Amino acid sequence: MTSQDNEQVIRSVCRVCHGGCGVLVSVRDGKVVKVKGDPESPMSKGWMCIKGMSSTEIANHPDRLLKPLRRDGERGSGKWKSISWDEALNDISHLLDKFRQESGPESIALGQGTGRHHYMRVVRFANQLGTPNWYEPGLAQCFIPRITVSNLTYGGFVVGDYYGEVSPKCIVFWGHNPLVSGPDGEIIALVRRALAQGALGIAIDPRRSETAKRCKIWLPIRPGTDAALALAMINVIINENIYDKEFVEKWTTGFEELKVHVASYTPQWAEGITWVKSSDIIEAARTYALNKPAVLEWGMAIEQTPNSLQTVRAIAILRSLTGNIDIPGGDILGMNIIRGYPTLKEKLSEDALKKRLGAGQYKLLGGWRAFMPSAHIPALFNAMRSGEPYRVRALLIFGGNPLTTVANSREVYESLKKLDLLVVTDLFMTPTAAIADYILPAAFWTEVEQLIGYPLVAENMVMAQQKINQTGECRQDEWIMDELSKRMGLPGSNETLHDVMNYQLEPLGITYQELKERSFVHPAHEYRKYEKNGFRTPSRKVELYCRALERMGYDPLPTYKEPPESPLQTPELAKEFPYVLTTGSRRMEFFHSEHRQIPSLRKRRPDPQVELHPEIAALHGITQGDWVIVSSPRGSIRMKALVTTDIIPGVINIDHGWWFPEKTGPDYGVWESNANILTNNAPPYDPAFGSYQLRGLLCRIEKETV
Ligand SMILES: Nc1nc2c(c(=O)[nH]1)N[C@H]1C(S)=C(S)[C@@H](COP(=O)(O)OP(=O)(O)OC[C@H]3O[C@@H](n4cnc5c(=O)[nH]c(N)nc54)[C@H](O)[C@@H]3O)O[C@H]1N2
Numbered sequence: 001m002t003s004q005d006n007e008q009v010i011r012s013v014c015r016v017c018h019g020g021c022g023v024l025v026s027v028r029d030g031k032v033v034k035v036k037g038d039p040e041s042p043m044s045k046g047w048m049c050i051k052g053m054s055s056t057e058i059a060n061h062p063d064r065l066l067k068p069l070r071r072d073g074e075r076g077s078g079k080w081k082s083i084s085w086d087e088a089l090n091d092i093s094h095l096l097d098k099f100r101q102e103s104g105p106e107s108i109a110l111g112q113g114t115g116r117h118h119y120m121r122v123v124r125f126a127n128q129l130g131t132p133n134w135y136e137p138g139l140a141q142c143f144i145p146r147i148t149v150s151n152l153t154y155g156g157f158v159v160g161d162y163y164g165e166v167s168p169k170c171i172v173f174w175g176h177n178p179l180v181s182g183p184d185g186e187i188i189a190l191v192r193r194a195l196a197q198g199a200l201g202i203a204i205d206p207r208r209s210e211t212a213k214r215c216k217i218w219l220p221i222r223p224g225t226d227a228a229l230a231l232a233m234i235n236v237i238i239n240e241n242i243y244d245k246e247f248v249e250k251w252t253t254g255f256e257e258l259k260v261h262v263a264s265y266t267p268q269w270a271e272g273i274t275w276v277k278s279s280d281i282i283e284a285a286r287t288y289a290l291n292k293p294a295v296l297e298w299g300m301a302i303e304q305t306p307n308s309l310q311t312v313r314a315i316a317i318l319r320s321l322t323g324n325i326d327i328p329g330g331d332i333l334g335m336n337i338i339r340g341y342p343t344l345k346e347k348l349s350e351d352a353l354k355k356r357l358g359a360g361q362y363k364l365l366g367g368w369r370a371f372m373p374s375a376h377i378p379a380l381f382n383a384m385r386s387g388e389p390y391r392v393r394a395l396l397i398f399g400g401n402p403l404t405t406v407a408n409s410r411e412v413y414e415s416l417k418k419l420d421l422l423v424v425t426d427l428f429m430t431p432t433a434a435i436a437d438y439i440l441p442a443a444f445w446t447e448v449e450q451l452i453g454y455p456l457v458a459e460n461m462v463m464a465q466q467k468i469n470q471t472g473e474c475r476q477d478e479w480i481m482d483e484l485s486k487r488m489g490l491p492g493s494n495e496t497l498h499d500v501m502n503y504q505l506e507p508l509g510i511t512y513q514e515l516k517e518r519s520f521v522h523p524a525h526e527y528r529k530y531e532k533n534g535f536r537t538p539s540r541k542v543e544l545y546c547r548a549l550e551r552m553g554y555d556p557l558p559t560y561k562e563p564p565e566s567p568l569q570t571p572e573l574a575k576e577f578p579y580v581l582t583t584g585s586r587r588m589e590f591f592h593s594e595h596r597q598i599p600s601l602r603k604r605r606p607d608p609q610v611e612l613h614p615e616i617a618a619l620h621g622i623t624q625g626d627w628v629i630v631s632s633p634r635g636s637i638r639m640k641a642l643v644t645t646d647i648i649p650g651v652i653n654i655d656h657g658w659w660f661p662e663k664t665g666p667d668y669g670v671w672e673s674n675a676n677i678l679t680n681n682a683p684p685y686d687p688a689f690g691s692y693q694l695r696g697l698l699c700r701i702e703k704e705t706v
Pocket residue numbers: 112113114116117137138139141142300398399400401402404405406407425426427428430442443444445477583584585591592593594656657675676679694
């Protein structure tokens with residue numbers, strides 16, 4: 001910390017996105033006045049993206065919520081009364097106590113957003129309350145399939161090794177665009193460096209994304225068909241004998257079964273399904289297998305499908321066949337240097353476990369083998385709406401905007417309207433907050449104390465976020481949950497935020513206070529950890545054939561299933577909706593539904609965008625910048641056309657997360673350009689995770705007529 005003219009510079013970690021970039025924050029008179037990349041950060045080395053660079057604008061934005069608000073009229077009337085924290089917390093805790101007594105703890109649900117600093121605190125709060133019902137809009141659609149499959153297949157979570165002495169020779173970007181969406185396991189600057197150092201890139205993406213543009217090979221795939229492509233690549237690597245024989249023999253189980261299983265999944269078979277030329281599939285498989293060390297980056301495009309388990313499994317197997325696990329410059333197993341968060345899961349009763357919505361069916365989402373057991377989103381919102389199998393009466397959301405980020409926004413709206421209590425904690429007013437009973441003002445990342453294990457889930461290093469300033473009466477989410485727990489006398493409510501952080505840091509022999517002084521701890525990476533004790537799977541090997549899955553009633557070897565709504569599966573519907581729709585490709589300027597009110601970011605991307613190929617645009621008389629109506633069997637939205645050859649002709653790509661803070665509430669334009677009006681939350685879901693389909697649906701487009 002340095003001081004000059006009343007200005008202090010304090011080291012912390014940016015969390016405008018999932019976070020991870022080291023930052024030097026300048027504060028003057030209690031206000032953040034400047035942020036700058038920290039050159040000493042071992043991860044980001046001084047780099048920051050434009051969202052992070054806008055932190056000053058976000059922190060000091062005039063629309064920040066500054067005080068707790070209680071509804072003072074009908075829901076959504078826009079009438080609010082400022083109340084004290086004491087009043088808000090007393091009211092809410094009394095209501096929660098009442099619901100628990102009248103309808104059981106499961107009638108209270110908790111919601112949150114993606115990868116925030118308080119993520120695990122929400123899980124703990126659910127366990128303290130005794131409710132099995134919490135959710136986050138990612139989960140089955142984001143990360144849980146990758147983490148779970150990684151654990152089942154290799155006994156741990158893997159991330160690309162951009163951090164050591166050896167740079168990867170090849171990087172596969174599978175439904176992942178880290179040059180825009182990082183950090184999501186990696187940091188943009190490090191991926192860019194690896195590519196600049198000569199790594200051969202292979203992008204598997206229906207769009208020639210920012211990352212695909214830097215790749216040697218682009219496989220333009222039909223959305224939703226990734227498992228077929230992965231199976232064909234396995235087929236090529238085995239048939240051409242270019243797999244890592246020593247690794248496969250010594251460290252895997254089930255190779256012979258896999259070989260037989262994939263024999264019919266030829267590149268020619270996959271071409272008909274994926275629209276990728278078989279010669280390109282063969283070239284990609286060879287390039288990946290023959291250029292070691294290689295990283296295989298997987299994004300959440302492979303999870304937003306009702307075949308998420310088997311898609312992710314097929315891709316996971318590619319890493320094992322090529323022996324790219326836990327080697328320098330390959331995909332490395334996490335070191336998990338800090339202790340797991342004390343979620344108090346032991347406090348959840350047997351009865352509560354049985355009542356977790358959707359858990360009986362989606363065993364890897366909500367059952368005992370699940371990585372982080374949660375409720376199935378469609379089942380939870382259905383219970384709010386219909387009272388089946390029991391009524392969910394209250395929802396407390398800590399940083400989420402489900403009206404824009406959960407599939408089928410209209411049903412989400414109907415569900416939220418049925419609640420007896422909706423509490424939303426956020427930095428800003430949102431369309432979801434606008435229909436709440438209470439709104440609580442959340443602290444921004446410069447106002448928060450927390451640990452950040454990096455990369456998320458792998459936790460190869462740990463950094464300290466520190467409280468630098470205070471805005472209005474904003475409070476860190478953890479504080480709110482701590483205060484509610486204390487008022488309700490819940491188990492674990494005597495443990496403070498610092499107690500929890502110190503417990504997590506214990507294996508490193510330091511406290512949070514000491515970590516703050518050091519900024520980070522980053523031990524040297526230990527490669528090939530499996531050579532000591534084997535992999536952390538039942539066979540101590542990589543499980544190409546997964547018996548655990550078989551025992552749960554799921555296919556032990558990966559399979560392909562056509563998406564339930566697609567040109568091949570529903571050809572009649574495809575006559576009316578002839579294009580394949582994909583949603584949500586990340587944009588540099590925004591984090592999901594956030595930042596539309598931040599002038600410097602919005603200026604760069606003022607309108608919601610649809611990407612389509614010139615051939616399709618011509619068919620519909622659409623030209624660059626026209627407003628276009630995109631429709632699916634669920635509804636229609638308007639978007640501005642970006643006509644580009646960087647997308648497959650038959651595919652339409654739309655932004656997600658759009659609403660318009662500048663418009664009037666309570667809707668703030670959420671029914672105009674919101675991708676989730678078009679998406680589907682109906683079955684079939686992935687049989688293990690319950691994932692629904694956000695990519696690879698059907699749509700049509702037309703020019704808007706005024
Ligand atoms: N169609 C479609 N839908 C998608 C996706 C897609 O690709 N396509 N992607 C899905 C995925 S992968 C995800 S992870 C979800 C994300 O879904 P969400 O997490 O719901 O999305 P966000 O807009 O990032 O966050 C919601 C709110 O959190 C607030 N916020 C930010 N920081 C804090 C904080 O520290 N505390 C509190 N209390 N509030 C805070 C923001 O102001 C914002 O209003 O969206 C999903 N929805």
